[in-house]
Amino acid sequence: RDFKRMEVEDVDVDGEICVGLPRKRQVVVLEHSLHVVTPGDVITTDTGFMRGHGTYVEGETIKASVAGVVERVNKLICVRPVRTRYTGEIGDVVVGRIIEVGQRRWKVDTFSRLDSVLMLSSINLPGGILRRRSAEDELMMRSYFKEGDLISAEVQSVFSDVSLSLHTRSLKYGKLSQGCLVTVAPALVKRRKTHFHNLPCGASLILGNNGYIWIGPLAAEEQPITDASNEEMMETEMVTSHRDHEVIARLRNCVLALADQKLPLYDTTILYTYDASIGHSARDLVKPEVIEEITSHARQL
Amino acid sequence: MIKETFEAAILTEFAAKSQIDIYVQILQSDGGNMCACINAATLALIDAGIPLRDYVSSCSAGFVEDTPLVDINYLEQGASGPDLSVAILPRSEKVVLFYVSGFCIMHEATS
Numbered sequence: 319r320d321f322k323r324m325e326v327e328d329v330d331v332d333g334e335i336c337v338g339l340p341r342k343r344q345v346v347v348l349e350h351s352l353h354v355v356t357p358g359d360v361i362t363t364d365t366g367f368m369r370g371h372g373t374y375v376e377g378e379t380i381k382a383s384v385a386g387v388v389e390r391v392n393k394l395i396c397v398r399p400v401r402t403r404y405t406g407e408i409g410d411v412v413v414g415r416i417i418e419v420g421q422r423r424w425k426v427d428t429f430s431r432l433d434s435v436l437m438l439s440s441i442n443l444p445g446g447i448l449r450r451r452s453a454e455d456e457l458m459m460r461s462y463f464k465e466g467d468l469i470s471a472e473v474q475s476v477f478s479d480v481s482l483s484l485h486t487r488s489l490k491y492g493k494l495s496q497g498c499l500v501t502v503a504p505a506l507v508k509r510r511k512t513h514f515h516n517l518p519c520g521a522s523l524i525l526g527n528n529g530y531i532w533i534g535p536l537a538a539e540e541q542p543i544t545d546a547s548n549e550e551m552m553e554t555e556m557v558t559s560h561r562d563h564e565v566i567a568r569l570r571n572c573v574l575a576l577a578d579q580k581l582p583l584y585d586t587t588i589l590y591t592y593d594a595s596i597g598h599s600a601r602d603l604v605k606p607e608v609i610e611e612i613t614s615h616a617r618q619l
Numbered sequence: 620m621i622k623e624t625f626e627a628a629i630l631t632e633f634a635a636k637s638q639i640d641i642y643v644q645i646l647q648s649d650g651g652n653m654c655a656c657i658n659a660a661t662l663a664l665i666d667a668g669i670p671l672r673d674y675v676s677s678c679s680a681g682f683v684e685d686t687p688l689v690d691i692n693y694l695e696q697g698a699s700g701p702d703l704s705v706a707i708l709p710r711s712e713k714v715v716l717f718y719v720s721g722f723c724i725m726h727e728a729t730s
Binding site: 356357358359372374376381383384385386399400401402403431432479480 | 630633634635636637665666667668669670671672673674708709710711
């Protein structure tokens with residue numbers, strides 16, 4: 319009962335398994351066999367291995383505790399679950415929503431097991447001033463970020479209880495506005511060199527490693543932000559054009575179509591899907607047949 | 620009861636400082652509610668990627684006029700016999716829930 323092998327006609331290059339509706343499901347032949355386990359399955363009885371994530375030890379056997387694929391790196395065995403919350407690594411770009419304003423820190427929701435933390439000392443003060451944060455800064459915290467704001471940030475470190483510490487110490491991170499957030503499974507966003515993309519169709523895209531995707535209009539030329547109040551005024555006065563709204567809505571549906579087909583999200587796959595979707599109206603992109611059609615090109619990547 | 624059942628099955632040391640909420644909504648029922656809830660919750664936890672020791676399988680049993688029955692429905696539950704719900708971890712062969720309501724004669728219980 320160790321390996322599951324499925325036979326068929328189309329060979330998928332990556333060995334991806336399509337989990338669609340039964341009538342649409344295409345069985346795929348896997349070039350390398352995947353060791354799929356469910357909770358309670360014995361992975362090995364060899365005592366030479368170390369247990370990693372997703373496993374537990376009972377006596378001398380290593381058993382799986384989640385349903386997923388077994389990964390082995392030398393002597394380390396771990397099980398990568400198919401769908402789970404985001405587990406952060408240092409250097410990941412994430413998009414999160416501020417939940418709470420606390421003492422010298424903000425609590426951010428990043429779809430992980432525990433809320434992430436954004437320390438007051440980890441943000442860029444407006445105007446790029448470098449100074450020690452004082453008591454006044456603490457009182458002004460709500461003017462920087464308040465509950466409900468969306469931010470893009472990078473994971474600075476991971477605490478011992480697996481919660482993440484974020485920072486926005488770069489001009490490309492910060493508050494996000496005038497756009498649309500799409501949530502997908504974190505496993506669909508792979509780690510790449512850059513997560514910020516300016517798409518030629520006229521929108522900017524941030525692929526958060528935690529599965530939160532931000533689609534917004536193309537940023538206007540960089541303007542130095544002098545103070546917090548000025549920034550807020552600029553954002554509320556900015557009116558996005560109807561054309562931008564359409565592009566953003568279409569991109570959102572394309573991202574959801576790719577997520578529905580369990581295809582990984584890269585800027586290239588999203589662009590191919592967008593190009594394939596031009597023929598349909600943005601509203602039609604939620605229909606299953608249309609989803610299959612527009613993701614067919616992206617599937618070949 | 621579902622909470623206690625899953626406390627034995629979930630590996631809580633991997634979910635420190637967090638709370639796991641299990642919500643079960645019964646759409647239609649013909650008896651055997653608790654067993655169905657436990658089975659559904661097991662599948663939901665596996666789908667969510669929460670570390671479990673093993674599957675938690677649950678079934679009910681009862682008695683109707685000298686005939687032992689498994690997976691009793693609403694009518695059989697209403698009959699004046701015992702209603703036994705058992706949940707186990709199949710591979711480790713451990714019982715995590717053993718709930719009996721009603722009373723029965725000893726020889727019936729052993730069968």
